[in-house]
Amino acid sequence: MTDQQRPGIDPALWRGLTQSRTSRRGFLRAAGVGAGALSLSSILAACGTAGVSTSSAAANGVGSAEWWSQQPETKTLNYANWPYYIDTAHGKHPSIEQFQQSTGITVDYTEPINDNTSFFTKIRPDLQAGNYIGYDVIVLTNSDPPLSEMIGFGWAVPLDQSRMTNFYKYASPLVKDPAWDPGNIHTMAWQSGYTCIGYNTKYITEDITSIQSLFDPKYKGKIGMMGISTELGSAGLLAIGVDPAASTPDDWANAADKLTQQKPLVRSYYDQDYIKALKNEDIWISMVWSGDVFQAANYQGYDTLKAVIPEEGSMFWTDNQLIPVGVENPVAAMEFMDYVYEPPVQALIEDYNAYVCPVPAARSIIANQLKDPTVANSPTVFPDAQMVSRSKPYYQFKNSQDLDQWNSTFQPIYTG
Amino acid sequence: MEQHVPADLHGVEPPRRHTRLGRSASPYLLGAPAIVWLVVFFVVPLVTMLSLSIQTCDSITLACTLTWHFAEFPNLIGQYGDTFVRSLVYAGAATVAALVVAFPVTYWIAFRAKRKNFFLLMLLVPFFVSFVIRTTAWYTLLADNGAILTKLKILHLVPESFHVLATPLAVIGGLAYNYLPFTALPLYVALERIDRRVMEASHDLYATRRVAFTHVVLPLAVPGIFAAFLLTFVPAAGDYVNAAILGGTNTVMIGQVIQKKFLETADYPAASALSTVLLVLMLVGIAAYAKFLGSRTIEEYV
Numbered sequence: 239m240t241d242q243q244r245p246g247i248d249p250a251l252w253r254g255l256t257q258s259r260t261s262r263r264g265f266l267r268a269a270g271v272g273a274g275a276l277s278l279s280s281i282l283a284a285c286g287t288a289g290v291s292t293s294s295a296a297a298n299g300v301g302s303a304e305w306w307s308q309q310p311e312t313k314t315l316n317y318a319n320w321p322y323y324i325d326t327a328h329g330k331h332p333s334i335e336q337f338q339q340s341t342g343i344t345v346d347y348t349e350p351i352n353d354n355t356s357f358f359t360k361i362r363p364d365l366q367a368g369n370y371i372g373y374d375v376i377v378l379t380n381s382d383p384p385l386s387e388m389i390g391f392g393w394a395v396p397l398d399q400s401r402m403t404n405f406y407k408y409a410s411p412l413v414k415d416p417a418w419d420p421g422n423i424h425t426m427a428w429q430s431g432y433t434c435i436g437y438n439t440k441y442i443t444e445d446i447t448s449i450q451s452l453f454d455p456k457y458k459g460k461i462g463m464m465g466i467s468t469e470l471g472s473a474g475l476l477a478i479g480v481d482p483a484a485s486t487p488d489d490w491a492n493a494a495d496k497l498t499q500q501k502p503l504v505r506s507y508y509d510q511d512y513i514k515a516l517k518n519e520d521i522w523i524s525m526v527w528s529g530d531v532f533q534a535a536n537y538q539g540y541d542t543l544k545a546v547i548p549e550e551g552s553m554f555w556t557d558n559q560l561i562p563v564g565v566e567n568p569v570a571a572m573e574f575m576d577y578v579y580e581p582p583v584q585a586l587i588e589d590y591n592a593y594v595c596p597v598p599a600a601r602s603i604i605a606n607q608l609k610d611p612t613v614a615n616s617p618t619v620f621p622d623a624q625m626v627s628r629s630k631p632y633y634q635f636k637n638s639q640d641l642d643q644w645n646s647t648f649q650p651i652y653t654g
Numbered sequence: 655m656e657q658h659v660p661a662d663l664h665g666v667e668p669p670r671r672h673t674r675l676g677r678s679a680s681p682y683l684l685g686a687p688a689i690v691w692l693v694v695f696f697v698v699p700l701v702t703m704l705s706l707s708i709q710t711c712d713s714i715t716l717a718c719t720l721t722w723h724f725a726e727f728p729n730l731i732g733q734y735g736d737t738f739v740r741s742l743v744y745a746g747a748a749t750v751a752a753l754v755v756a757f758p759v760t761y762w763i764a765f766r767a768k769r770k771n772f773f774l775l776m777l778l779v780p781f782f783v784s785f786v787i788r789t790t791a792w793y794t795l796l797a798d799n800g801a802i803l804t805k806l807k808i809l810h811l812v813p814e815s816f817h818v819l820a821t822p823l824a825v826i827g828g829l830a831y832n833y834l835p836f837t838a839l840p841l842y843v844a845l846e847r848i849d850r851r852v853m854e855a856s857h858d859l860y861a862t863r864r865v866a867f868t869h870v871v872l873p874l875a876v877p878g879i880f881a882a883f884l885l886t887f888v889p890a891a892g893d894y895v896n897a898a899i900l901g902g903t904n905t906v907m908i909g910q911v912i913q914k915k916f917l918e919t920a921d922y923p924a925a926s927a928l929s930t931v932l933l934v935l936m937l938v939g940i941a942a943y944a945k946f947l948g949s950r951t952i953e954e955y956v
Contacts, residue, residue: 362716502903504903505820506902506903509898519797638713641713642921645921653915654733
């Protein structure tokens with residue numbers, strides 16, 4: 239039987255079945271690399287990335303009331319969070335155990351997120367293709383660009399506001415209707431925290447009250463700073479007396495000068511290892527995240543470590559739970575995100591991680607039922623009015639040029 | 655003598671093993687897995703990297719277009735020239751240190767040891783543990799108030815302010831330690847295959863032990879030293895883990911910069927351009943090194 243006699247198959251369909259359809263870009267790439275027949279220019283051009291097409295979740299109806307009404311109640315949940323962020327006892331998480339028992343939903347809680355940008359870089363191709371990234375909830379910080387990018391590109395599913403009863407009943411004003419997500423359309427906070435000053439009272443006997451102590455020559459070689467563009471830049475701005483949220487590129491240049499002058503005093507620019515260096519007494523004073531120092535001082539025996547919010551204020555960030563597009567278990571995701579706002583549940587979580595609690599009502603439970611006055615009375619866990627007034631919001635990047643300028647101002651300091 | 659052929663095979667054609675096509679294609683077929691591997695995991699990424707280095711990308715949407723923007727290269731070389739030099743110096747120092755440590759050990763195993771495989775295994779066993787964990791272990795050991803320095807300070811062997819971490823010494827030491835197997839194995843292979851009769855001959859000709867070593871063993875070990883140098887120096891120059899964990903403010907290596915640019919700020923063109931510069935530096939360096947040692951050695955042993 240020859241090809242001409244092959245019955246019943248349309249030639250176009252046959253071609254479609256036996257050949258994969260290649261886009262022009264894909265064809266150029268394959269041909270260019272494989273045969274070497276094309277000009278250098280076209281080979282190189284074929285390697286470009288397409289960038290983001292404006293395919294927002296909302297435009298496809300994802301996250302609308304109608305969409306939510308069609309979502310089935312699944313019995314699994316894949317949750318991605320940062321390490322050391324949920325109550326842990328004997329290798330288990332009591333708050334999750336309770337949730338599993340009361341709802342029948344199996345939670346696969348994992349801790350793959352170590353920093354916003356590199357985690358986002360990894361999940362980005364799947365988000366762009368609309369695939370399931372393997373997680374129904376992820377947690378991103380408002381201080382770094384990925385959170386606003388996720389929302390801006392339409393990769394964060396608008397939440398089902400009818401399933402946020404605990405949130406609206408118990409959430410602190412600090413995390414309700416935040417600047418980075420007005421109306422909590424896409425996010426609910428997990429925890430907040432301060433990027434403040436941590437120091438070892440064994441070596442530093444004076445009371446640290448000012449961010450200028452990080453620039454004090456008498457601590458030369460014992461100072462730690464963060465090698466993270468947004469954090470380091472914001473610290474520099476606070477040190478020159480500028481409110482980061484209202485800063486201008488001129489301020490950034492001045493802050494960078496201040497930080498460059500400080501460089502000979504600095505032992506190292508850390509990502510997260512500053513806490514190890516503080517515990518080892520390799521550094522005496524450092525930029526820190528409040529909860530890290532609290533955990534080290536109160537639960538791990540490093541009781542000479544102390545975290546303070548200086549009079550210039552400290553950067554206040556919030557880690558936000560959100561549902562990425564391509565989600566497979568959206569209803570379970572909503573249930574769990576709202577569940578952590580039940581005060582007794584939040585009390586368990588808060589008592590472990592000791593960051594800034596999004597549920598003020600958890601305080602009395604921690605004090606009276608969990609009997610942990612250290613956490614309940616900590617001003618960095620339940621901020622008082624003075625702490626709230628010292629909480630500084632981050633600069634919001636206007637566009638990619640803005641972001642590039644910030645990064646090219648501050649990144650050379652710790653990569654030079 | 656005439657060969658006896660069984661009668662029943664007379665008039666039967668010998669079996670055809672291969673078609674002409676199959677025979678001429680066989681080298682390519684045998685090479686196919688390697689070729690596919692190289693194309694997919696080397697050529698495509700390499701061309702992508704070269705291409706990205708002359709593209710312009712939007713740092714938020716990541717839309718990249720080919721703009722032939724070569725201006726990034728002189729800017730980056732100006733900005734990170736010191737970092738490149740530092741990386742090459744650290745990698746060179748680490749390689750020399752690793753060679754100094756590895757040579758006597760591998761010499762002993764190759765020439766003197768009775769249970770060669772056992773000792774070779776002993777040399778490698780520590781490296782079965784994860785790279786990052788071993789480096790972090792050094793961090794703990796070398797801490798300012800850690801197990802080692804505290805004792806030295808109590809004995810007043812070093813001043814109170816002495817520290818190892820966050821200095822070039824820590825980074826070079828970490829590199830030398832972590833890449834030791836890549837130095838030791840090629841050295842061992844070269845030393846092991848030196849013909850013992852050549853050694854005996856040199857002694858018969860009244861060579862002292864020292865002369866035998868410098869005139870016989872060392873020249874014959876050169877290919878091994880060369881391979882060891884390449885396998886240690888090249889990855890060490892691009893390494894970022896050691897400098898990130900053991901280093902400090904003034905020990906930043908180029909691998910850290912590339913990592914930050916790729917992952918922290920998604921500045922793909924700059925990261926690719928820096929990688930390209932590193933690649934070119936390596937190729938030029940290796941070519942110069944090969945010329946110095948002679949191309950025959952390269953062909954034979956690399």
